[in-house]
Amino acid sequence: MSWTDERVETLKKMWTEGQSASQIAKELGGVTRNAVIGKVHRLGLSNRVGGKEESEAETPVASPAAAAPPSAPPRAEPAPAATVAAEPAAPRMPDPGRVERPAPSVAAQVAGNVTTLPLRKAIVPAGQPLPPQPSANEISPEALASVREVEKRAKRLTLMELTERTCKWPIGDPATEDFWFCGLPSTAGKPYCEAHVGVAFQPMSARRDRRR
DNA sequence: CCCTGATTCGC
DNA sequence: GCGAATCAGG
Numbered sequence: 024m025s026w027t028d029e030r031v032e033t034l035k036k037m038w039t040e041g042q043s044a045s046q047i048a049k050e051l052g053g054v055t056r057n058a059v060i061g062k063v064h065r066l067g068l069s070n071r072v073g074g075k076e077e078s079e080a081e082t083p084v085a086s087p088a089a090a091a092p093p094s095a096p097p098r099a100e101p102a103p104a105a106t107v108a109a110e111p112a113a114p115r116m117p118d119p120g121r122v123e124r125p126a127p128s129v130a131a132q133v134a135g136n137v138t139t140l141p142l143r144k145a146i147v148p149a150g151q152p153l154p155p156q157p158s159a160n161e162i163s164p165e166a167l168a169s170v171r172e173v174e175k176r177a178k179r180l181t182l183m184e185l186t187e188r189t190c191k192w193p194i195g196d197p198a199t200e201d202f203w204f205c206g207l208p209s210t211a212g213k214p215y216c217e218a219h220v221g222v223a224f225q226p227m228s229a230r231r232d233r234r235r
Numbered sequence: 236c237c238c239t240g241a242t243t244c245g246c
Numbered sequence: 247g248c249g250a251a252t253c254a255g256g
Contacts, residue, residue: 026247043239047253060240060250069241186237 024052038063075186166221173207173218180206190216192223 030051037047045056046064063069164171174194180203185191190209196204207216215223 045238055249056240057251061242061247061249064241188237 024051031062031066034059034062035066035068038068053200166218169218170222174205177203177205177207179203190214190219191218192219 026034033051034144037050038059042050044059048054048056048059051059058176081194087137088148177190179194179196182204184206185204188209190207191214192205193202194205205216205219207218209216213220213224
């Protein structure tokens with residue numbers, strides 16, 4: 024692949040938006056992040072740091088919307104917006120035989136943080152059809168116990184530290200400082216670690232059977 | 236380990 | 247000009 028005007032344009036745009044070289048490389052296809060970085064330098068649009076130029080024109084991200092807002096409370100799906108949006112193929116449809124419950128409310132409960140989240144069901148950003156709002160106390164004792172244990176080992180990652188391989192289960196109250204993401208290694212293809220997958224995804228039969 | 240960007244240098 | 251290899255760091 025060669026650097027056509029169009030590809031260069033995409034490169035410039037994404038780089039300006041604060042996208043990483045690897046993200047840009049994925050988007051373009053046929054090039055590595057090294058190629059992207061090399062091109063960025065040749066184009067002379069690397070960050071103007073450690074050198075001349077005015078005072079201190081902070082330029083981490085051109086558009087706040089492009090990157091994940093540091094304090095954005097997760098709604099239905101806590102995955103980083105930027106990554107998800109950029110991903111061409113993200114079917115993410117709930118398994119026919121399974122139901123995904125919204126993580127935040129459950130997480131709050133499990134964490135013993137019964138604080139109600141006033142902004143929880145206020146606005147649903149976009150995307151998937153709304154999952155059925157669970158009455159929430161339908162988690163098996165085993166799963167709940169396992170989750171509690173795991174959360175003691177949670178890596179306590181911030182939103183920005185999440186990757187495709189980290190568990191994106193939110194813990195705590197997003198409205199406070201006492202909030203972080205699990206961060207343990209996520210199950211292949213799933214957004215959560217083993218323990219949290221067990222709570223997030225459960226067979227419909229289980230939901231049905233669990234009388235109360 | 237996962238990831239970042241920066242630099243070098245043979246092509 | 248290009249980008250793999252390498253470096254330096256989080």
